[in-house]
Amino acid sequence: MKTKELASFADAVRDIPDGASIAFAGFGPVGVPYNLLNALAEQGAKNLTCVANTTGGAGQPRMPDIGRLVEQGQVRKVICSFTAATRASDQLPFTKYYESGEVEAELVPQGTLAERLRAAGAGIPAFYTPAAVGTELAEGRETRSFGGRDYLLEHALPVDYAFLRAWRADAFGNLLFRRSQRNFNPVMAMAARITIVEVEEDILPIGGIDPDEVHTAGIFVHRLVRIPPAPAGIWQPGPREVRR
């Protein structure tokens, strides 16, 4: 079997065309493919549709995230569960571009976002969910009652590319995530035509991960790049401040 490991992040994102749809994994700072995001910002593809839980953080120092792609004029639309920060006093870099109409957004409940990706990876075109019933998000949408309860129709969300971050990988692309790093990574890998992964540890020879321990099978993975040590590689921001 041929290795899927590439030498650089630039190589991994070189062919991404204008207009591509890309899913970016991560929850909080964990499992976010910062190095691939950075390479995409340098590559410069435009008119992108970005799928992610958030559009990037409000924290300092700024990380390469969707907010940065937006600032560089690379993004047409985002599909996410946050277009504004949860704390009203925080200002996301993304928000002003959305409010001015420069970028479109589709705001989706987080579980619906995960399930739309899962459905795309599972050959299911649509499903019904109780989330968002009775809210502004359900206005004008198809709802249906099952067993006396109302559900909202949601469609699968296939994407052209998924950008992931994993802890371990073997050269075939079998992936293992650590702790809450797993988050959206497995479902995004399954929803994408081409899945690109940045890997935190040295990429193992094929078979280097026990089959019982694989979280995402290598058949869903197409390209791997090992993250170099800092400062060449981008790791993640430090612990978040806790308000008591």
Next chain:
Amino acid sequence: MSGTKGLSRQQIADRLAFEFQDGWIVNLGVGMPTLCSNTDIGDTQIIYHSENGVIGYGPLAEPGKEDPHLVNAGGQNVTLRPGAAIVHHADSFAIIRSGKIDVTVLGAYEVACNGDFANWKMAGAKGGGIGGAMDLAACAKRVFVIMEHTTRSGGPRLIARCNIPVTARGVVTRVATNLGLFEPLGEAFLMHEIAPGITVEEVRAQTGAEVRVPDRLPTFRLAR
């Protein structure tokens, strides 16, 4: 601690944590709710679930001992308890949607006495932050809300009907604020407990709906 009168953020969280029953699976949302996992509730066994797929976490990590791969819904570094498990996001919300969460504790901008609440979009805003709140509010067995009793400008957050777009309708059964512990009854809030040093008149003055008070009104239960 906020500038408002009454209890600290941790004390409010502690009070809701005392409502948790042995064996419950408890989901904690972003902000004040995450403080509930710090509360010492003695021998009561609680399984804390975080929307990002962490099942069985414990208190926040001590400074210097954070695991950079492990965060709760608020992005804060937490610790794992024995028996913890990790699942991916779709499985985490499968747990939520299938009704396995005994209670979700969420923050809010407004709670109405008919059980509606709003926590994703500010008045007049184009964007918002839903996160997992709509899935949780629609599917958890119970929804508790933890919040400051008033806005920064002193306006009421406990009101007769929500003014801003709701997250879910008719689902809230407990509200803990810096002034007391409340239950939405439909046309009024029932005050179960009052914060130390606060009068019923002060609570009524800062609430935008009728507040009913039982004959004997206990003081807010605090951590030992």
